[in-house]
Amino acid sequence: MIKTRLIKLLSHSKKYIIYTVFWQWISLLAQITAVFTITDLLGYVLNNTLTISHLKSTFLLLLGVIVIRYTCERMSARTSYLASVDVKRILREKIYDKMLKLGASYNEYVSSSEVVQVSTEGVEQLETYFSKYLPQLFYSLLAPITLFIILSRVNLKASLVLLICVPLIPMSIVAVQKFAKKLLSNYWSTYTGLGDSFLENLQGLTTLKIYQADKMKAEEMDQESEKFRKITMKVLTMQLNSISVMDIVAYGGAAVGMTIALLEYLHGHINMQGTLCIILLASEFFLPLRLLGSFFHIAMNGMAASDKIFKILDIPEISSGKEVLSDHSLDILFKDVHFSYEENREILKGIDMTLPKNSFISLVGESGCGKSTIAGILAGKNRGYTGDITIGGTPLKDVNEEDLMKHILLIRHNSYLFKGTVEENLRMADPHATKEEMKAVLEKVNLLGFLNSQDGIKTKLLEKASNLSGGQCQRLALARALLKKDVSVYILDEAASNIDIESEELIMNVIHELAKTKTVLLISHRLANVVKSDHIYFLQDGQIKEHGSHTELMNQNGAYKHLYEAQMALENYGKEGTV
Template sequence: MKSKSTGRRLLHYALLYKKTIIIALAMLTFAVAAELTGPFLAKKMIDDHMIGIESPWVEVTNKDDQAVLYNEHYFKRSSNVTIGDSLGDEEIQIIQVGRSFYVTNEHLPFDGERSISGDMLTISNGSDEESYEVDKLNQQELFAFYQPEIRPIILLLSFYVGLLFIAAFFQYGKSLMLQKAANRIIQKMRTDVFEHIQRVPINYFDNRPAGKIVSRVTNDTEAIRELYVKVLATFFTSGIYMTGIFVALFFLDQKLALITLFLVPIIIIWTLLYRKVASKYNHLIRTRVSDINGIINESIQGMPIIRAFRRKEQTMKEFETLNEEHFTYQNKLLSLNSMTSHNLVNVLRNVTFVVLIWYFGGQSISAAGIVSIGMLYAFVDYLNRLFQPVTDIVNQLAQLEQARVASERVFELLDEKGEAVNEDELPRYEGNVKFHHVSFSYDGENDVLKDISFEAKKGETVALVGHTGSGKSSIINLLFRYYDIDRGSIMIDGMDTSKLPRQQLRKHMGIVLQDPFLFTGTIETNVSLENPAITTEKVKKALQDVGADRFIEKLPNQYEEPVLEKGSTLSAGERQLISFARALAYDPAILILDEATANIDTETEAMIQQALNIVKEGRTTFIIAHRLSTIRNADQILVLDHGEIVESGSHKELLDQKGKYFQMYQLQQGKEVSKVG
């Protein structure tokens, strides 16, 4: 069922551009029809105009273009005689023996093995044997009998050349249209995949390396592109081509055409067997490609750590293991293809020609025989043409299976439940936040937050402190609805956040992370994120408010200074200031600082503290901080331990309690910690 579903979905994407595909198939049909007319024309030239002179000739008394003068009489081929012709009494027949041609005045009732002795022709066919008196034609006389056939042959050749030009034109149009449709399909699919990645829940990325996801968007969709560009184009082309050939063969000889039809079930059975065997290898190959992308991405991201801790050899071993497995499975698939694809076609070709020889072997090949030379030529020509599409189909089976496996992986990603996009406008918050008995677990078993309750009023600054793993970041994740709570409720201005669209919920929130992420672009675009509502003036104002203008104005391009991936050319403090400006430019009602000052020097921290005192007016601000000195002025400090709020109050109130907060503060101040009973 899975493969059928995949096939239907691939067809659905193809039908989005069905007009282009239909035009391409129509052009392909015209091209095939024009191309396959060739053997029929060749048959006509051979049977009617080249060896056709062996037909009976009758005497005519009138002279025209079809009449030939021989022994002072005009003769015309019986097939060319018209109603207006006046006939004489004589009738002749021309017979070829070896390279010479002879004329007899008698009618030949049968044909067979021919031999000449003097002026006597003997024809033997089994027990039948007849002799005829003949006259040998000289070169001039023979040319005279061929003369009426030259013009029709030239016309047929011209017609054939014209058909070849027409076929070439339509083949070009077909290829152009099919490739255009294929590229459009993949463009649409990649857009869908990338858009869906923006909608899948954050927890989808928790256990999946970025490299593996990138592999699905790039490598797997590229394999699917090959499906539309090469595989399906080849199957369409070959299918129409083979249909045209079989139609032509039935026109020539129905019995032999029925025999050649056995090729179709053989190809179908072979395709099914091949897919069954190759599917296993292709799944493993695509998985290893994803794993390789994942380890490469991880190695690039962690290169400083790899070198600092001398992990180069270990990393290389891990890579080599995956690379060797990929190589092994590729070789197994290559062996399967090598043993079967070309061998299968050659076997089928040879068997078919054996049948052809057997079928025609006992029959006379002449004008009087059952099968003419032209018929035989056309049949051989069509059979040769038949095996080209067969070869093309068999050679594309490997690519078909790779594309099918890649399609399953892409559709598996698209099937991940995404967040619905909601365009409704949500009024700007007042900023009143309330957690009411909130509990949450990442794995559904172990709670990382246990019965959390607190309230932050408009304009207040709430600080979250605690040791690593105490649940500080989890509270922020729930506030942003990166994850949904298990029990309890979170309210903003009296509205339950679980009932609000995620996009609109986050619209009036801003966040600054400990390790800020900058995109490739400029400083200005990293602040505005190319939001048309945020003007250049607003960007500059935000950067000035956080004090970033001090270093920006020293840069060559100032606000238009290029930023490389992750802002690698800027210091940690400079990246953090830009991240602050980004949050402020969006004018959030709720501002979250997730250990935002952890990587900033004391001077920069003082600058940010001064800026924050100005910009946090009218905003509810949540601060996750390890440096307790940065949250002295917070309206409310929540001390977390193992997912629970163990203390809450202002800086002074918590110091007076001499509890956990007091101990943490004393440790950071470097003072002796008194034992608190």
């Protein structure tokens, strides 16, 4: 059970497999030497020719055998360990490199939980496959041939019978493999599905508690866990049954060989010493393959895991291009752009839009109209669009992704803040930023005063900065964005949403100041925030229904005006006429 592509992928680890087999083979030769030495000693005893010299030589030989086998065991364990380390390093590097090549849009092709599971449990299975199964496979082929060559000189008939019985074990393995392959494929699918559910429920645990839906989700996970338990038990049952079959074949074959050796002895075709050698070494024909059989489920798991790994490695890579953006002219142009997340569900339906350099452009519209999709396309997160998008005259598809990330920065309302300190989070934007520069951007977003009451930029943050308020988190994310140098285009996707009015005003003041020197694309559900925009695009059902300045749109007396007036009426409700 060897997958050629897998061997080629991990070609660097082949040398450790060879070393492991070599040390196992030397250990076998030492064991054969020990058996022949002991049977020779018994022969001297039976013939009454035993001398002190025989005892001394036997003792020294056996001592040497013990030293050799101990050394071989140590070296075999070491090379096996080196193989496992090498395999884990290479595979995880390959998966990580693939994620880097897929870039920001990787989650369009594979879920994060599947990548994590394959990189951990899947790689662990292949580590055992390389460090245990493959060396044992090659040794299982070498050992019976070595024993046959040596024992055939003692008695050809008994040795030949033992050698002929050896292939019965791999035949039984092949028979089990046909059933096991489908079973283990289902096992891995169930395992990754359970992992997806667990990760999702863990991340949404607070929401589940709020809606008291945690019990329902726990019951669903119980059902998935029960399904996983059942298929795991099927795998274990298959493994135990295959081991039982291999035990019968192995020990049955050894018994046949021993019987033939005894018959040969009774017919006078072999002496007592030769008979004992064959009896003592008969099981060695089968034990390597028997041990290989116990690794069979590991090999099958490894094959199933490799399928998952190759599924990820085979994801087509969309070239990010080689073009570098100019710092002088970064006008952005959308022409008849279409995009679909799923077949038959078009999100963008022919978008035409212009973002001149150093302009303040806003995208507005009801939820689900495609605003965030446009932001994702510009930031390189959503690929597979049709139509033309150019940045400074260069097609977006031809722009190098690293250079795109350098010039265009996407800030969402839930931008991720990492566990650590405020300084560590800020340094992600500029590793060489001075403390004065960090304090300056914190001052701009009115966060420095609060942090100074704590530990300043050394203030520790919990996971997702859960020890800060929502407004503070969004202001810190904006400060980090402001610290990033060379950014030409800022995309703010609801960066001032779901927070208090005071925080919203602070963030909008920063955005207005930023729009004086940078291109700003603001996506906002609150139309009061976009009034000062140079140009506003109103999206509806994936299409731009209206566009222009706030005054122009109000004069059109269309959907924008109706939505704006509805929002203003709602915000002003109760403010007038109160006593």
